[in-house]
Amino acid sequence: MKRTLVPILAALAAVGLVYTLWGVFVVTPMDIELFFSQKIFYYHVPNWFVLFTAVVVAGISSLLYLKKRAPRYDDVATAAAELAVLFGAMGLITGSIWARAAWNAWWVWEPRLVTSLLIWLIMVGYVLVRRFGGTGAERLAAGLAVFGMVDIPLIYVGVNQGDRHPQAKVVKQLDEGTMKLFFWLSVLTYFLIFAALLLTRIQAIRAERELRVIHERGLDAGLLES
């Protein structure tokens, strides 16, 4: 089941991607305020949904790892944090391009953007600590992931501070049935991509860890040279 799950998820995600692309550019009407640039919304917002999920997964797994010290939780946290960095980068870049189209500025120091950048930087910090932290970096990184998870409610509060963020307006204007349909379909597609990537990364990280363990055992048994 595990072997077939990833290809099934990837195939479903590919179909969803093609279908939502067609829907976004052919079926959905143009937004009355943001016009054509609103098409960025359909893929920009799902990026953040997935980022939040990845951060929550990393945070909860890290909490479990800190409590039980079972490496499998650490594997899940590491995989989720890497994906949080990827989807966060996508969200920040597409958001910046959309801001240029909607506000005529690449970046605005408003609460939601700043907190989003902060959460992404925390996840980048997590990945860097795991990569270069050496022995004991797992616990430090787990603490960072928990800290990142706490930042998520701040972003939700940040978007409701006034009507400056274009996304707040767009969500209110999603009256058209097809707009809502293709938005939620792209969210679903993004979650399928996330699930496929997460499972793949967990398997790879687990394999790396097991390889390290076998190598150390080989060294201890005198079968291998360091």
Added chain:
Amino acid sequence: MRRLILASFALLTLSTIAVAQPADPPPPSAPAAGAPAAGTPANPAAAPPAVPAATPPSAAPSQPPAGKDPALEARRMQCRAEFASDLAEMELESHQRSARLIATNERHVILAYAALWVLAVGFLVYQWQRQRELDRRIHQLQRDLDAATRDDKGPKGKS
């Protein structure tokens, strides 16, 4: 025959240039005013007519400032008044152009979707390379362990 074609082509080109280039308006009463007034449009089609308008524009003061050539000043006032209406038209056109640009803002949408694809493909390629490296290490370890257990002579392989 070839020369004839070339000559007719050259003639046609010259006549086209001559037709496209409007005749210079006769100089104003003061020939010293060679430099255009500030704000004069570069487009010759938008240049003021040579003959002054019968009714002076309301924006222009009735009397030119003292110490300057009255004819030149009158001409300048007229130019400004003419330009004001042109400017209004240009502004409207500029707004309409901006509106069209916003309504069909393909540049930013293409940029955003391209960034998404580049990042996704970059991540997949990076992960694929990591996976290959992992496979290589697993095979290396297998070879080392096989060699060590087969010979049973202590440490063998290299990691």
